[in-house]
Every structure is written in C-alpha cells, then in structure tokens.
Amino acid sequence: MDAINLFLYLFLSVFTFYLVRGMAVAHLRRRKNRLPPGTLGLPFIGETLQLISAYKTENPEPFIDDRVSKYGNIFTTHVFGEPTVFSADPETNRFILQNEGRLFESSYPGSIQNLLGRYSLLLMRGTLHKRMHSLTMSFANSSILKDHLLADIDRLVRLNLDSWTGRVFLMDEAKKITFNLTVKQLMSFDPCEWTENLMKEYMLVIEGFFSIPLPIFSSTYRKAIQARTKVAEALGLVVRDRRKEREGGERKNDMLESLFEGDGAAGVEGGGFSDEEIVDFILALLVAGYETTSTIMTLAEEHEEIRLRKGEVESLQWEDYKSMPFTQCVVNETLRIANIISGVFRRAMTDINIKGYTIPKGWKVFASFRAVHLDHEHFKDARTFDPWRWQNSAGPTSSPNVFTPFGGGPRRCPGYELARVELSVFLHHLVTGFSWVPAEADKLIFFPTTRMQKRYPINVQHRSLFEQREEENDL
Secondary structure, rough: HHHHHHHHHHHHHHHHHHHHHHHHHHHHHOEEEEEEEEOOOOOEEEHHHHHHHHHOOOOOOHHHHHHHHHHEEEEEEEOOOOEEEEEEOOHHHHHHHEEEEEEEEOOOHHHHHHHHOOOOOOOOOHHHHHHHHHHHOOOOOHHHHHHHHHHHHHHHHHHOOOOOOOOEEEHHHHHHHHHHHHHHHHHHOOOOOHHHHHHHHHHHHHHOOOOOOOOOOOOHHHHHHHHHHHHHHOOOOHHHHHHHHOOOOOOOOOOHHHHEEEOOOOOOOOOOOOOOHHOOOOOOHHHEEEEEOOOOOOHHHHHHHHHHHHOOOOOOOHHHHHHOOHHHHHHHHHHHHOHHHHHHHHEEEEOOOEEEEEEOOOOHHHHHHHHHHHHOOOOOOOOOOOHHHHHOOOOOOOOOOOOOOOOHHHHHOOOOHHHHHHHHHHHHHHHHHEEEOOOOOOOOEEEOOOOEOOOOOOHHHHHHHHHHHHHHHHH
C-alpha cells in the first residue's frame, strides 16, 4: 500500500509540475512577455537538491554565482516546490522590498511556514503585521536600548564570559548569549536550565528551515517539527502562567506584557493577542544569531581605551557604545559577509514587469542580499574580510541600496539597532577580557544558515592571567 501511495504521489507531483509550468508558459506567450532566463529543473524538486548541496561548500553563493554567470542577475529556477525568480540585482531587490503589500507579499517555503507558525512576524500580513512590527520596534529603539536594555546586555554578556575557561566553541557561546538576551527581553527569564533546554529544541527547529516539508522523506524536518511542538508547549505554559499572574495584579516590563495588553507600553492600537498569536510571535523572534570572527589590532586598541577609562568592573554605558567607531566597521563587514539571513522570499500578487521580464502572478521571488554584498561590482575585493573599507566617509561603495543586512521597506528588521549593540558589547568584553588562539582550523558554511562548520573552537585565557605570565616571562 505504501508503494502504491508513493507512486500516486509522485505521479500527481509530476503531472502538477508540468501542468503548472505549461500554464505559466502559455500565459506569458499570450501576453507576449518573457520569463527571466533559467531552468525549472526536475519535476517537483526542481533545483532544490542543487541549491542545498551547493551551500554546504565553502563558497558563500555557489548556487547564485553559477546561474548569474549563465543568465545574468535575474534568473528563473524552481526550489522548495515552487517556481522562483532569483534577484542578485540591488535595484530589483529595492523594488521588491519597497512594494511590499502592493505588488509582493511575504511568502516563504512550506518548511519555514510550518516551523514558525502563521502568526510569526516573518509571515504576517496587513494590519496585524503593522501592529506587531510597531510593537517590536518599540522594544528595540535607541531610547529603550540606552535606558534599559544596555545594562541587561552588558550583565548577561559578562555572566557568560565569566564561565569561559580552556577550550570553548565561540559560535555556540555567541549564540547562547544572543538567545539568552532575547529570552530576557521577551519574557524576563534569566539563564537557567529551562532556557538551556529551550535553546536545544530551538536549534533543531532551525535545522529544518530549508528541508523538504514531508516528514516521511526528511528526518531533519521530522525532528524539527517535533522540536517545534516542544518549544510551542513550553512557551504556551509560560503564557498561561503569566496570564494567571496578571489576574493577581502582577506585571512585568517585557514584550510579553505588551502582547497581553495589545496597546500598553507599545502604543499600538488594538486589543491583546491570543495565546496562539503570542506563541508563534515569540518563537519566531528567537530566530536570531550572529557569527563572530577573530578581531584585529585596531579593534583591540579601541576597546582597550574604553577599558582603561572605565576600569575592570564598571558596566558599559551608552556613551561607550557610541565611542566604538571601528567596532561598527567590524560589525558592518561581518554582516556583509556572514549575515545569517541571505535574503528574503516574496510572492508576486499580480503579473509584474521588471527589467524587461515578467514575473507571473503567484510566483515566488527571492531577493538575495548576500549575492549583492559579495559582488565585486559593488564592493572591491568583495569576498575579503576588510573592515577598513567602512572607514571611508563616502562609504565602501558608490552604488546605492547595496548594503541591506536588515532588509528594507515595511518589513525591515525591527531589531537592527539591538543587533549592533549586542555585537559591540560582546566584542568589547571578548577583546578586553581574553587572549585566544584557534584550537583547530575551521571554515564557514552557509546551509541551512551561516555558521562555522566546527563551531569555531578556541583556546582562551583570561587576560589578567595572560598578562601576569607575560610579565613573569619578561623578568
């Protein structure tokens, strides 16, 4: 019976693939328009397997590089079950981002939609998205960061780094810090066994983002769905407990409290949100992470000046953050080369003509930010890590709209300033508190998200001990 069902499934998939492709081609011919060049690949799976295998190499954009060289900066492919137009062109990307809700709407592969939930900020549309986006912005603006969040960020970074000794995995530690900061901001939890267990399940969810959304064919997706259920249950329990606390008059100053109120601290019109909306929203906001690279002497000098001015114990203040100009160059360059988000998916709401091509209604589009960031036409020696390029007052490139690590338009990442602050504080305490050497060779990989293949193991030594031994050696 299973074999028969599988045969019928494959038959219907092939039939549907050719039917949809034939209708699309016929539709375009009737209108005397043309698709961007490219290929739809194999029935149903299209070029999905080529995309997945390509991003497991050291090349950051092998799938797009190969097709751009053949077809140009806008090309047609078929990935994750749908025909998709890829753009590696900054003008086209800007057009896509700025026409959110008019010509394009947010639409991601089925695996991401199922794992994040329909009420995630990534997938919301219309009025609900505007409300949630506004609320998120209210908890990550400069005023909130300066008056409230910076102290928590500094404290949690110190707490994590104080436990470092011997060999550590830098990528894991950086993500742990980010995750704990997000949990604190969302639900007022400090690091504990509960947050550790939540993070383990959450990482399994991420692994399934770009898998085939069929549990029978993909063990990665099956594990991700199971982990998603556990995360949702854990968050749901927190939401229910907090509702009971509110009935007793207890209030907390976090995003969950504003979600209960709907308007409260965020100033967002409308009533409170349901448990399902809140769980999906919080689960999706935990999708944050940063890849950290080794720093260089200029960065160390900048942070050493701050350390000498403040001493060993005093917490960082907003003025300290603003006195890190070269750190911002390092942050920009890290986001340019190794941002965890390579681009965004959208769906065409109508037939769209752009650059001499037609994107049919209902087709997916993918605006690739990383392909633009790594294009030598826009950045000199684009695939070389060079933070000094950002010291030029005119910017590292003469081309507009080419640096978009946080997206743009109505869906620009609301936490863009928060991300910069977290990175800057982490780098400050890393550079001023430790000396380190790589424990073994490692490399970046880019699927399902940007990461170090071996999690970047390093041997660390607290600077106070290191400097003491240096002094003894000089005697």
